[in-house]
Amino acid sequence: xxxxxxxxxxxxxxxFAVAAAxxxxxxxxxxxxxxxxxxxxxxxxxxxxxxxxxxxxxxxGNENFDFAGAIDERTYYRVAQIPGVERxxxxxxxxxxxxLTNGGTQGVEVVGIERGATLMKPWHVVAGEAWRTREAxxxxxxxxxxxxxxxxxxxxxSEVTGARARVVALTDGIRSFTTSPFxxxxxxxxxxxxxxxxxxFHYVLVKAAPGVDHAELLARLGRIPHAAAYDxxxxxxxxxxxxxxxxxxxxxxxxxxxxxxxVGLVVVGQILYNGTLEHVREYGTxxxxxxxxxxxxxxxxxxxxxxxxxxxxxxxxLAMAAREGMRAANLNVVLMPSLLAATGLLTVVMCMLASxxxxxxxxxxxxxxxxxG
Amino acid sequence: MQPPVSxxxxxxxxxxxxxxxxxxxVELSRVGKIYGSxxxxxxxxxxxxxxxxxxxxxxxxxxxGSGKTTLLSILGLLLRPTTGEITVAGDRVTxxxxxxxxxxxxxxxxxxxxxxxxxxxxxxxxxxxxxxxLKNASVSDPFGDAKRLLTMVxxxxxxxxxxxxxxxxxxxxxxxxxxxGGSPRVILGDEPTAALDSKTGLAVMELLRALxxxxxxxxxxxxxDHRLERFADRVVQVEDGMVQPAAEPNxxxxxx
Numbered sequence: 001x002x003x004x005x006x007x008x009x010x011x012x013x014x015x016f017a018v019a020a021a022x023x024x025x026x027x028x029x030x031x032x033x034x035x036x037x038x039x040x041x042x043x044x045x046x047x048x049x050x051x052x053x054x055x056x057x058x059x060x061g062n063e064n065f066d067f068a069g070a071i072d073e074r075t076y077y078r079v080a081q082i083p084g085v086e087r088x089x090x091x092x093x094x095x096x097x098x099x100l101t102n103g104g105t106q107g108v109e110v111v112g113i114e115r116g117a118t119l120m121k122p123w124h125v126v127a128g129e130a131w132r133t134r135e136a137x138x139x140x141x142x143x144x145x146x147x148x149x150x151x152x153x154x155x156x157x158s159e160v161t162g163a164r165a166r167v168v169a170l171t172d173g174i175r176s177f178t179t180s181p182f183x184x185x186x187x188x189x190x191x192x193x194x195x196x197x198x199x200x201f202h203y204v205l206v207k208a209a210p211g212v213d214h215a216e217l218l219a220r221l222g223r224i225p226h227a228a229a230y231d232x233x234x235x236x237x238x239x240x241x242x243x244x245x246x247x248x249x250x251x252x253x254x255x256x257x258x259x260x261x262x263v264g265l266v267v268v269g270q271i272l273y274n275g276t277l278e279h280v281r282e283y284g285t286x287x288x289x290x291x292x293x294x295x296x297x298x299x300x301x302x303x304x305x306x307x308x309x310x311x312x313x314x315x316x317x318l319a320m321a322a323r324e325g326m327r328a329a330n331l332n333v334v335l336m337p338s339l340l341a342a343t344g345l346l347t348v349v350m351c352m353l354a355s356x357x358x359x360x361x362x363x364x365x366x367x368x369x370x371x372x373g
Numbered sequence: 374m375q376p377p378v379s380x381x382x383x384x385x386x387x388x389x390x391x392x393x394x395x396x397x398x399v400e401l402s403r404v405g406k407i408y409g410s411x412x413x414x415x416x417x418x419x420x421x422x423x424x425x426x427x428x429x430x431x432x433x434x435x436x437x438g439s440g441k442t443t444l445l446s447i448l449g450l451l452l453r454p455t456t457g458e459i460t461v462a463g464d465r466v467t468x469x470x471x472x473x474x475x476x477x478x479x480x481x482x483x484x485x486x487x488x489x490x491x492x493x494x495x496x497x498x499x500x501x502x503x504x505x506x507l508k509n510a511s512v513s514d515p516f517g518d519a520k521r522l523l524t525m526v527x528x529x530x531x532x533x534x535x536x537x538x539x540x541x542x543x544x545x546x547x548x549x550x551x552x553x554g555g556s557p558r559v560i561l562g563d564e565p566t567a568a569l570d571s572k573t574g575l576a577v578m579e580l581l582r583a584l585x586x587x588x589x590x591x592x593x594x595x596x597x598d599h600r601l602e603r604f605a606d607r608v609v610q611v612e613d614g615m616v617q618p619a620a621e622p623n624x625x626x627x628x629x
Contacts, residue, residue, distance in 0.1 A: 001503075001507075004499070007492075007494040007495055007499070008492065008494045010494070281490045282490055282491070284490070285486070285490040286504075287475070288449070288478065289482075289554075290475040290476060290477075290478040290479025290482075290508055291475065291507045295507065367451045368451040370484070370490060371442045371446050371451070
């Protein structure tokens, strides 16, 4: 039975290749689009996810992580005095103008951290010494941003919003959602780069003391006037949610991914349906001979399964290749195992749905028609 | 040879002899078929009586649109009659639901067609083995059965060829072998020689007649070709939905 299904499907290799190509393109579109989405979302919350803070304190009513309203030293001291807080660090996150060697400028997202910070500091350091951000004009940039910043390596000098900057270390793979390169430096330099007042910054990062009940501490932090407190996981999700939902980015990616699914549905559906029409007399003959409907439906579903498996393997391979190619273009495509598994399942479901027309055709096929003409 | 009594309950030749009158494998009693309603009503078949016996070749003849195909479809349980009764192997089947009919068809009927209706993607052996397997899921060696059937119809040396590599006559022999899969007692053919040249067509009819006589099967063939009458034990004429009575056979075989 399965041999029959496979042979009928493979008999016309050109048509089968078209069907498999349709599924492959669909899988490629879905994986790349959703992988890109997850990549952007990973970038959106990367600072939060890679910080060692248990809680984040932001200004009241702050909606967007990257465009935060400033808070002042009073908030910082209030946080630091709350029982159960082991460590509190200030962090600044604002935009500055990086001067390029060719005379142009490039917007950068300045990350100001405490000298001797432990809760927020550059990670994935691949060259130089990140601790030197405590020096007056020391900055850390990501080497994948070199093309934007026209930098060559550690020791390069430039200006950010008119203030001097010197590259003291490089990271690899720390990229922002806004596409403006991150630039880590100390709080004072950061204020100079962003023209922020001396007592101002944007976040307080909090490490809870060992044994402290996090829920109770969060409640206490939440009572600080003119501030909002979040645990790290909630703050990360909130940040990703802002970019995904408020800006329509998520809808855009998923719309394209769904278009991929629709393309797959149409192509596979048409190929399977045409195949069924071409063999309708043979299927009618099988029914006349006493074959049950479920047997013939099984043949069609098996053909759909073959198309989906082959299409997924080819499409998945193409997506892997695309991920490497897009990495060179500084685009982060995240293809985690759960996404691959979900897409595999989606592909099978898509192909099964695509076979519905064929199944309906066969179920409605009157075996008496085999005697007509 | 087939066993004296099949699983479906067909009477064996010995039983008929003891009763003095053959028991029909299939019997239609006052069967009518109406298509459409109101002014568009078509009486495709009117009060048809017909008995089909083991070991006979029965030809159904008539002009186009006379009701031959409707009669054949009802005989093969592919079409439900509007009125009348159908008995298969002594059992009334008219009242049975749609789900019960495929199993009865699989046990009792084999079909051959003008256009062969073979799967082009499968070899002759696979086409026949598939039918054998589908009709009898418990068969232990469908390929072994298929080889035997293909050898029986003279295609022992062509069984690994796909239909595209076979002549029309060879394709029809594959279709006949396929129809024999599962050992049905009644073979129904719809113009099985129409797509063949006359020499090949006659050879196919010779094969069908041999199957009827040597395997004690009933062969019912719809045809326009009067030359095939010499292979028949009985000829039934159908005209305007009316089946002309045919003489009941006294014995199996009065053909060429």
